[in-house]
Amino acid sequence: MRSKYIIPVFAALCLLTGCGGKKVSNTVSVSVEVNTTSAVTTSVGTSAAAVTSKPVTTTTTAAAKPEPPKDLVLKGKESVEVYEEIKLKDFITEKNVDLKDGDVLLNTSDTGVYEVEIPYIYGGNEFTQKLQYSVIDTTAPIVLNAGWTPNHKVGTPFDLNNYVGFADNFDKAPTLTYEGDVDPNAVGDYPLTATATDSSGNSVSWDLTISVVDQVPAPVDNNPRVDYSDFIARYDQEGVRFGIDVSAWQTNVDYNAVRDAGCSFVIIRIGYYYSQITMDDYFRQNIENATAAGLDVGVYFYTTDNSEEGVREHARWIADNLNGQQLDFPVAFDWEEFGNFQKYGMSIKDLNDIYAAFADEMEKCGYSAMLYSSKNFLNNFWSERTKASHPVWLAHFVDETDYEGDYAIWQASAYGHIPGIVGDVDMDILYGLS
Numbered sequence: 395m396r397s398k399y400i401i402p403v404f405a406a407l408c409l410l411t412g413c414g415g416k417k418v419s420n421t422v423s424v425s426v427e428v429n430t431t432s433a434v435t436t437s438v439g440t441s442a443a444a445v446t447s448k449p450v451t452t453t454t455t456a457a458a459k460p461e462p463p464k465d466l467v468l469k470g471k472e473s474v475e476v477y478e479e480i481k482l483k484d485f486i487t488e489k490n491v492d493l494k495d496g497d498v499l500l501n502t503s504d505t506g507v508y509e510v511e512i513p514y515i516y517g518g519n520e521f522t523q524k525l526q527y528s529v530i531d532t533t534a535p536i537v538l539n540a541g542w543t544p545n546h547k548v549g550t551p552f553d554l555n556n557y558v559g560f561a562d563n564f565d566k567a568p569t570l571t572y573e574g575d576v577d578p579n580a581v582g583d584y585p586l587t588a589t590a591t592d593s594s595g596n597s598v599s600w601d602l603t604i605s606v607v608d609q610v611p612a613p614v615d616n617n618p619r620v621d622y623s624d625f626i627a628r629y630d631q632e633g634v635r636f637g638i639d640v641s642a643w644q645t646n647v648d649y650n651a652v653r654d655a656g657c658s659f660v661i662i663r664i665g666y667y668y669s670q671i672t673m674d675d676y677f678r679q680n681i682e683n684a685t686a687a688g689l690d691v692g693v694y695f696y697t698t699d700n701s702e703e704g705v706r707e708h709a710r711w712i713a714d715n716l717n718g719q720q721l722d723f724p725v726a727f728d729w730e731e732f733g734n735f736q737k738y739g740m741s742i743k744d745l746n747d748i749y750a751a752f753a754d755e756m757e758k759c760g761y762s763a764m765l766y767s768s769k770n771f772l773n774n775f776w777s778e779r780t781k782a783s784h785p786v787w788l789a790h791f792v793d794e795t796d797y798e799g800d801y802a803i804w805q806a807s808a809y810g811h812i813p814g815i816v817g818d819v820d821m822d823i824l825y826g827l828s
Contacts, residue, residue, distance in 0.1 A: 460519040463491065468512060473528040476564050477743055478502050479779075482512065485527070491516045505529050505564070505594070531594040535562040536742075536774055538732045540600045543583075545610045552578040557604065558588055559733045561775070563742045565592035570736070576604050590736075622812035625821050626656050628793075629806070635659060635824040639694065639805065642675045644815050649687035651814030659690035659824060661723060661787075661803075664712055666696040667704075671711050681719065692723025694766060698731050700738040702751035709752050713759035723827065724764035726787055727752050732771060746780045753784055766805075769797045785827050802827045 469488040474480055483496025494513035501508060506529055511522045538559035546552055554572055562568045574586035584604045591597040626636050637659035640647060652660070662681055663674045674680075677693075684691050695712055699705050705727075712725060727749055731738065740748075753763035766787040767776060781799055788801035791808055803824050810821035 462521045463516050468523045470525045470527055473530045474502055476502055476505050476529050476531045502529050505531055531564045533563045534596040534598045535560050535568045535590040535592050537598055537600050538735055543603045543605055545605050545607050547610050548581050548606050548608055549579055552576050559735045560590040561735045561742050562592040566739050566741050568592045578606060581606050581608060617809045619809050619811050620807055622655050622810055629823055637822045637824060639820045639822060640680060644819055648814035649683045652812055653687045653689055655813045660684045661692040661694055664693040664695055667699055690722035692721050694726035694728050696728040700740050702748050705748050705752040706755040709755035709759060724762040724785055725756050726764045726766045728766045742775055746777050749780060772799055
């Protein structure tokens with residue numbers, strides 16, 4: 395664990411504590427001189443003589459300052475997990491007083507030792523008590539692409555980072571080591587045990603085999619193709635709608651034929667980002683023709699950016715290029731570079747925050763956001779808070795998904811065939827947006 399200073403009470407915690415206990419005055423003596431002249435009127439309206447009061451000295455004693463309980467019990471957990479969302483009422487383990495506001499969240503934004511001022515009520519009065527706690531990281535990194543055998547071209551430099559992906563909840567740059575040897579100049583299979591270790595010493599290990607080959611074979615596509623009519627027949631039920639998502643890969647789409655095949659919506663790639671923002675070559679044509687055919691339309695944006703300001707720029711660019719175009723779906727955020735995630739210098743928390751920044755900026759621009767991701771990463775990468783904040787577009791290429799979270803759209807296949815498109819297209823089922 396990285397060493398940290400003991401941090402004073404944070405300014406933000408003033409909200410939690412009410413900026414300390416109430417201020418109560420000490421006992422004081424007050425001298426009051428009254429020197430007035432008043433006219434007294436008799437019942438028949440005649441004026442009486444003027445009456446002059448004498449100086450009067452009055453001593454007022456303020457209430458005694460209340461004392462906190464001598465037998466106070468107020469104990470909290472010694473340690474909590476970094477980024478854990480824990481309320482004060484759950485942090486306190488023992489008490490014999492009432493907490494003033496138990497729903498305030500504890501600060502767990504970084505590892506180290508913290509001090510928090512806890513406001514509580516005793517005898518109808520408010521007091522505060524300072525408690526210390528440690529924020530620790532006990533969560534190991536996760537492996538993002540285990541269970542396959544990478545092929546490495548003989549005679550080329552070998553770097554295991556090119557073939558594995560891993561990420562940590564807290565550490566932006568976990569360390570990768572491995573046991574075993576790989577001779578990149580000799581054809582053969584080389585078994586390895588890889589280990590990713592974070593800055594707190596938590597680690598995960600997994601086995602894999604590197605195949606050094608003369609020629610890296612071309613990928614083999616044995617996926618069965620599905621006719622759109624069969625797709626509709628399989629999943630048709632009350633309340634669902636069927637759509638597709640497209641990009642420049644589908645080139646010239648006949649949207650009238652797509653509509654007549656039973657498709658009612660299309661989600662269109664507006665652009666993508668690698669080193670710069672680029673508009674999809676067919677975006678303008680796609681959105682114009684799909685709208686003209688009477689289809690509901692939405693857009694998605696593919697990005698590899700690793701900064702909050704970067705994705706805010708994406709959002710502004712999207713809004714500028716939509717130029718007031720009304721959409722029937724939230725703008726989908728598509729980040730898929732998990733195969734070598736460690737190269738992007740982010741923690742899992744960072745990418746969740748980046749999506750939140752994108753969604754926030756889209757809303758500032760007058761549009762809402764939606765998260766696109768596969769079942770694996772929805773389960774292991776995106777937080778419950780993230781998934782609950784905006785609709786989810788699930789990618790899971792199976793006959794029946796067993797994803798247990800909530801989702802508005804299911805991208806069920808990447809191998810659809812539909813009239814109006816030459817080649818493959820992604821096929822989607824809409825269950826409803828809320």
